[in-house]
Amino acid sequence: MNRNIKLLYGFSCFDQFMIVIALWVPYLATKGIGMRQFMELQAVFALVILCGELPSGLLSDLWGRKKTLLLGSTLKAVSFSLLPLWSSYAGFLFYHLTMGIALSMISGGDVALLYDSSLAAGGEKSRGTAVLGNANLAAQMGTTVSALLGGAVVSLSYGHLLWANAILSWIPVLLVLRVTEPPATLDRGKKRAEELKELLSSTLVRDGATRLVLLNMVAWGTGGLVMFWVNQKYWQESGVPLASFGVLLAGYGLIAGLAGRSAALGIARYGRRPLLAAVGVLPIIAYFGMASFLGWGGILLGILAPVGRGLGQVLFMEALNERISSAFRATVISMAQLGIRASFCLLGPLVGYGIERSGLPSVLSALGILFSLAFVVLLVPLVVR
Template structure:
């Protein structure tokens, strides 16, 4: 019976992942913004607002998932995701896009953390928690394969009209609603948290103050997550600088996300071969090289380094999430994962508009190399402290 519940939830979590990552709009989103009169600074401002919208509800939504159930918060997030893209599809300027980003941010915050927690609890319920990295890797792979497939279709739709991908995206977001509604809450042995702001503060204090291993695992995962999010928004300006034909955007976006999906699928094997500490160190180096080489090389000779960056991104997500899940107590797992996502969005919200300003005021090279050095400094500092804490524990 418990295996049936696990399989039932896995199917719906796959549907939710596909719905969330089948992004018809991503290959042409910067072109769409330019078509509607926005500059690079405004693009990063919109994404910063999206991140801040997530931040406002990120930790409370994770706590609601722990207190009220993962399924309920995921369902609310799916509904808000549909509404957000519906607003986008009928908007034609900065303020309409801003409203859509706020709604999408709220929706994402309701799902973020709750989905991974529900997956982990479903595995615990079926006594298969040791397979979390494998399943999380598959979830990441499915998401990136979906995004890759959407890149081709999105490019074709954009060739007809730059707005068609947004109409299609609204329909895709609608698919998540029935999938979320039919999830089954796992009957794990832990008790749900009580509702209250004091309890939320207690969980955050536990994650970032009391438990040193958890704190530094969260911070390292957040720095890496923010760096990959930043690069995702640099790729299209880089393609524009390289005079890439519009019809090639979908194919390139597809290829990059296929690489992430393949890497995520084999992340657990990489960790088994190299070990967690060594794997993390290699990932940090590859991500740094991606920023620096994409910044200095204006031609397609930089593409191999962007490829390496995306491969590292695929391996990093399931491994770093698993590190947190192994330490996080079951009753507060969704809240703790939301703390991680909260910090990712805070980092991006602070630095994103600055990178956009550097691009408009100076150059894409300056922005990319600055992002790379900020990342390497933050990641090395957190990595060193984490290594020290892990050895002393």
């Protein structure tokens, strides 16, 4: 099982080696895909993931973590390998459909497999924070290197970028093939359907602590996803050269990874409550700071948001893993991801419309107010428990 953990750290890293994504908009523009069609494709992509999150989590719990992760990774690699062949809207639509299904299968299962492997290796539940922090750092390192590598390879041509991306996409498949499925125990005498019903009832109705963790994962995860796209618009309006976008994206990702990696040390030194509070306070400061200081001052203050995101990813996931049995861990994690996608489908278009109508400072201030309310309503009750 210790080998599993190392392999899954590698998977977390190379799963993020999607070097074409950082240049996705300009590449599709060379194929005649305007922004209207681009947003249509992203809507389809989000809808596929939204519909596939919970079924894929159930598939992972019922069929096996490794099998589902292997199937998703293979489908993702095939999608990237076919990408250089597409040049029409229909081809790119097919790509987004298959990629959405693939990412749904990967989502949740990789974290559940890592956590189960840690427990099977004899690790205590408290060690889960460090394990998840390491995986988060590996993922952010993958994102960082991917952004820098994509900017370097595209200087040759888009063709080089696409084929390099296709080759790299098969590395996660090779890593998953070497993973051993850890044991996941079920209480005897209960049917899975009854256990799932009991789990959902406990998570969403009776268990207030678990419900708060899940809602916070959704709320702050949605904020992070929105800011991923808002940041690029912010950098553009701040006059940042396009060549520096990859460097900024890599830097933000690395900071988030280091923050997640430091979560276990922070808990040992300061306790869990101050870190949970920081998860909410830091992004709020970033929103208002970016609204007040458009330019490099706002970009520097914006660093606080990925720090909060990195801490939150580890703290919320660890809290959820501690409360959910191994048998349905992937299902509940997929529920959280489903909530993030659904919330983004509502908040994302509103943010885009607001930027077009009122400008970035107004929208960032509105986000600061919105997440201040989320802090009071959702995070403070979790902190004081």
